[in-house]
Amino acid sequence: MTAEKNPVARELTRPVRVGDVTVGGDAPVSVQSMCTTDTADADATLSQIARLRAAGCEIVRVAVPNAAALDSFGRVCAESELPVVADIHFDHRLAIEACRRGASALRVNPGNIGSWERVDAVIDEAGAAGIPIRIGVNAGSLDPAFAERGDLTQVEKLVGSAASFVEHFRARGFLDVVLSAKAHGVVTTVEVNRALSRELPDVPLHVGVTEAGGARQGTVKNAAAVGALLMEGIGNTIRLSLTADPVEEVNVAWDLLSAVGLRRLRPEMVSCPTCGRCQWDLMGVAAEVERRLADVRAPISVAVMGCVVNGPGEARDADIGLAGGRGRAVLFAGGEPIRTVDEADAVDELFSEIDRRFS
Numbered sequence: 001m002t003a004e005k006n007p008v009a010r011e012l013t014r015p016v017r018v019g020d021v022t023v024g025g026d027a028p029v030s031v032q033s034m035c036t037t038d039t040a041d042a043d044a045t046l047s048q049i050a051r052l053r054a055a056g057c058e059i060v061r062v063a064v065p066n067a068a069a070l071d072s073f074g075r076v077c078a079e080s081e082l083p084v085v086a087d088i089h090f091d092h093r094l095a096i097e098a099c100r101r102g103a104s105a106l107r108v109n110p111g112n113i114g115s116w117e118r119v120d121a122v123i124d125e126a127g128a129a130g131i132p133i134r135i136g137v138n139a140g141s142l143d144p145a146f147a148e149r150g151d152l153t154q155v156e157k158l159v160g161s162a163a164s165f166v167e168h169f170r171a172r173g174f175l176d177v178v179l180s181a182k183a184h185g186v187v188t189t190v191e192v193n194r195a196l197s198r199e200l201p202d203v204p205l206h207v208g209v210t211e212a213g214g215a216r217q218g219t220v221k222n223a224a225a226v227g228a229l230l231m232e233g234i235g236n237t238i239r240l241s242l243t244a245d246p247v248e249e250v251n252v253a254w255d256l257l258s259a260v261g262l263r264r265l266r267p268e269m270v271s272c273p274t275c276g277r278c279q280w281d282l283m284g285v286a287a288e289v290e291r292r293l294a295d296v297r298a299p300i301s302v303a304v305m306g307c308v309v310n311g312p313g314e315a316r317d318a319d320i321g322l323a324g325g326r327g328r329a330v331l332f333a334g335g336e337p338i339r340t341v342d343e344a345d346a347v348d349e350l351f352s353e354i355d356r357r358f359s
């Protein structure tokens with residue numbers, strides 16, 4: 001395949017197992033998301049997990065905010081085909097129970113659990129269950145020793161809090177941690193994670209921009225921050241928060257991993273912006289090709305170009321492509337024409353060639 005490869009050497013962290021997925025070590029960067037359903041409604045939650053899995057999600061998180069959610073949590077874990085992370089805030093007893101009911105990992109913010117004794121009770125229960133803990137830190141859950149320090153920047157507070165939480169877990173003999181320090185700003189997210197990977201190089205990092213906004217703004221913010229970090233070899237698992245259907249988070253995460261040359265799950269479309277040389281309805285053709293590529297599993301690059309004069313050459317690194325021209329289109333591969341087809345049949349011809357070569 002002609003996908004770009006990311007040349008950056010990734011720093012190896014301690015590998016941590018979340019169900020059957022390894023986070024860190026030499027494992028590929030994994031994709032995760034979070035259910036938006038009420039966990040107490042196990043059917044709805046399992047159905048959303050199935051949709052997330054079909055989109056390529058590898059780890060799923062569900063909220064466990066109360067006893068009703070806990071009641072169905074065991075069934076969700078038992079029937080989910082993805083490892084399930086229990087997301088717990090404030091009440092350490094819910095975290096302890098989640099360990100006993102089949103969680104593949106916990107996500108807790110030690111800064112909002114209430115006391116070190118309660119945090120320790122959670123650590124010990126996760127240790128007994130043999131599951132890892134993601135330590136979450138954000139502006140609202142800083143270590144109290146850092147929260148009120150007027151002499152520190154927000155980045156320093158987040159990094160200092162995260163490092164002190166990790167140290168506490170280690171002192172208790174618990175090493176299976178994944179760390180996330182999240183902000184809604186791109187610059188803060190990049191600076192915090194750079195500092196964490198420098199100061200705690202052995203701890204796997206869960207990266208993403210939190211509260212990033214709707215699909216358009218959230219995609220841009222996550223691509224800017226997480227893309228920059230991944231290009232530097234930082235980040236072991238990603239969750240790209242969007243105020244949207246969580247399936248869209250997974251789609252964007254895979255597009256980002258593909259764009260930075262780390263992993264490709266699906267085809268990538270290469271299409272030109274068109275210009276005065278464009279000789280066919282490129283936008284209509286590109287929309288149709290993109291729609292039909294959703295059913296193709298091969299991780300190929302497929303070009304759709306506006307003119308036969310420049311298109312095949314400009315997209316010579318695509319695995320296969322179409323370039324249009326006055327009622328006809330050229331089907332090409334590696335920059336060389338395969339055959340000329342009628343414009344009306346061009347998309348069908350492209351997909352039969354994709355079927356023939358790549359399925």
Ligand code: SF4
Pocket residue numbers: 272273274275276277278279305306307308310311314
């Ligand atoms: S492929 Fe042709 S139409 Fe598209 S941008 Fe290049 S020159 Fe313009």
